[in-house]
Amino acid sequence: MATLKLELGERSYPIHIDSKLLNQGNLLSTYIRAKRVCIVTNTQVAPLYLDKVKRQLTDFQVDEIILPDGEAEKNLANFEKIMSHLLANTHGRDSTLIALGGGVIGDITGFAAACYQRGIDFIQIPTTLLSQVDSSVGGKTAVNHPLGKNMIGAFYQPKAVLIDIDSLQTLPAREFSAGMAEVIKYGILGDGEFFVWLEHNCDLIKAAHPSVLIEMIERCCQCKANIVSADETEAGVRALLNLGHTFGHAIEAEQGYGNWLHGEAVATGMVLAAKLAVAMNLLEVSELRRIEHLLTAFNLPLQAPEDMGFEAFIKHMRRDKKNIGGKLRLIIPTAIGQSVMRDDISEGMLQQIL
Template sequence: MTQLIVDLDDRSYPIHIEAGLFSQQRLLSSFIAGKRVCIVTNDVVAPLYLDAIKTNLIDFDVDEVILPDGESQKTLENFEVIMSHLLQNVHGRDTTLIALGGGVIGDITGFAAACYQRGVNFIQIPTTLLSQVDSSVGGKTAVNHPLGKNMIGAFYQPKAVIVDINTLKTLPSREFAAGMAEVIKYGILGDAAFFQWIDDNKALIAAHDDTILAEMILKCCQCKADIVAADETEAGLRALLNLGHTFGHAIEAEQGYGQWLHGEAVAAGMVQAAQLANEMDLLSDNDVARIKALIEYFDLPVSGPDTMSLDDYLRHMARDKKNIAGKLRFIVPTAIGKSEIRDDVTAQHLAKIL
């Protein structure tokens, strides 16, 4: 089993990565403090993995909340469903919440854990590629609002992240591709060698080679863990992880949550960020082409919806969490493996690339 640590002093926690972790009974139970457990999952993941997790928890009092699947379900209403369940079933401060699912389940469960009785333990068990390489690590928890994605939330770290790569065997191909957008992001924003490694191994990745997938997930988690340890609350460096997200979140909000998968919107957003950098004479034509080609290889979109206007983008970008004093800020690549935050992007720059 591969293990790495997210180093946050007394709130540090491990990430375990291996095929078949769901069969290791003692691993999961070692991170549970009391006797009460609530598993939060969705109606797609529950039939596949809920019983396997509950089998590992025979020494605990376990109940579950099963939400509908999809980004459109990451709402205050479903946050209240979790809260009502915990209260009705008399869960105390020694309760542990387990997020069993993808990024939506991880985000909403983490937010519930942060808020219930001012904070209870929770464990991340991510079952999608996107959540395994990105959203389960780092403690960003939130729900969506019709006016903006992830605008209501908290920074709240889990006790552990348990990644069983066997869950990728049941993942639809569209969801796997969406996860690859976040994988590619790490290479673009800060690791040229990893970008090249993805390109060199793209056929094996697409074929779901277990050894390659484990290495890829480990690399992404290590990159995320290092950045989170240096900047937990996104005061500076961590903002680079939002490469492609300023455009991507605008696409998701405008189209309606769930119409575009998060990774699909981020993929288009990364190409748009690269084109923006190129328009500002910060990124070469060759690097734009390499970024676009690798994203296209995994059947991901490389442009936003034809129906979106510049005004549509700007309306959503005005609410972006990176903005300071009302000024738009963008993460742009200045080379493959290097990126920076810019606040000198003009409407003319955006008009040309959109």
Template sequence: MTTLKVELGARSYPISIQANLLTQKDVLSAHLTTKKVVVVTNDVIESLFYPQVLQALEGYEVSKIVVPDGEQYKNLQTFESVISQLLAMSAGRDTTLVALGGGVIGDLTGFVAASFQRGIPFIQIPTTLLSQVDSSVGGKTAVNHPLGKNMIGAFYQPKAVIIDTKSLSSLPAREFSAGMAEVIKYGIIYDYPFFEWLEQNQQAIKQQDQQALQYMVARCCEIKAEVVAIDERESGLRAILNLGHTFGHAIEAEQGYGNWLHGEAVSAGIVLASAVATKMNWLEASEFSRIESLLSAFDLPIKAPTDMFFDEFVKHMRHDKKVQAGDLVFVIPQGIGKSVITKDIPEEVLRTVLS
């Protein structure tokens, strides 16, 4: 097992990573401080992994809440529904929530945990690649608003993150590819050797070699844990984790949540950010080509929707959480392995790229 730690003082927590981890009973119970447990999952994941979690929770008082599957259900209506069900089952501060599923479930459950009775403990069990390498770590919890993604939420850390890499075998190919956008992001913003490793190990990753997956997921979590420990609430450095997201969130909002998967939108966003960097002479054309090639190798989109141009992007980017004093703020690569947070992008450059 690979074990990492997110260092946040009294709120520090472990990340455990291994194949078939859900079948190991003590891995989950070691992080529980309450006898009551409510597992929040969706109607797809329930049949796949809930029986394993239930078996691992033998001896605990376990209930479940099942919500519909899909980004379009990550909203205040679903949030209220989960709160209502918790109240109906007399849950209280003596209850731990377990988020069993992908990024939607993790973000939703975390926000419920942060809000219900002003805060109850929760544990993340991410089952998608995107959630394993990104959204389950770092304590960002939220639901979407029609005008912007993740606009309603809180910073609230889990008690533990338990990652069973074997669960990735249940993912549709499109979902696995979407997760690879976040994986590749880490190499671009922070770790050139990791980017090279991804280029060299494409086949092992696609074939879901467990040793390769464990290393890949662990390296992503390690990078995110380092960044979060320095800047938990995204006042500075942590914003580099949003490479491709300013453009990507605009794509999701404009196209309708769920029509483009989050990772697909991020992939197109990474290419747009890289194109800006190339126009600014911050990124070599050869590096831009390598970024496009690696994204394409995992069947990710490298072009924005054909019906989105400058005005459509800016309309949504104005709602981005990184906007400062009315100025758009972007994460832009300055070569593979390095990135910068800047608002000094000339409008003519943006217009050229977004045309």
């Protein structure tokens, strides 16, 4: 088992990564402080893993909430559904929520935990690659709004993150590829050696070699843990984790949540950010080509939707959470392994790129 710790003082927590992790009930129960547990999952994950998790919790009083699958379900209506279930089943402040699923389930469950009775415990059990390397770590919780992605939420840390790589065996190929966009992001934004490692281990990653997957996920989680420990609420360096996301969130919002997977939109967003960097003479064309080549190796899109022009992008980008004082703030790669935030990029320059 690979284990690392996200250091946040009294709110620090472990991240465990292994195969057969869902069979280790003694590990899961370590992070539950009372007898009441509610598992939040979805219609795709429940038939695969819900009973396996419940078997590890025979000493607890367990109920569950099964939501529909998909990014479109990360909304206020389902948030209210979770609240109503917790109230109707008399859950108290000592209850624990378990998020069993991908990023949508993790985000909405974490937000519910942050809000219910002003905060209860929750545990992340991410079952998709994207959630394992990114959304389950760091305490960003939220729901979407038709006018913007993740605009309603809170910073709220879990008690633990349990990553079982065996869940990737049931993950559709498209979802695995989408997760690889977030993996590649870490290499571009701050770890050039990891980017090279990904280039060299492409075939083993595609073959789902267990030790390679554990190492890959561990390196991503460690990178994110280091950044979050230094800047929990995104006042500074944590914003670098949004590389590709300003463009990507615009694509998701415009195309309708779920039509483009989050990782697909981020992949295209990273290419657009890199093209912008090339236009600003901040990034070598050869570096852009390496980024495009690695994304292509995992069947990720490089081009924005054909029906999405500048005006469609900019209306969403103007609402981005990183913007301050009406200025667009974008994360731009200056080399593979190095990125910066810029707030001096004109809409005219963006129009040229888009």
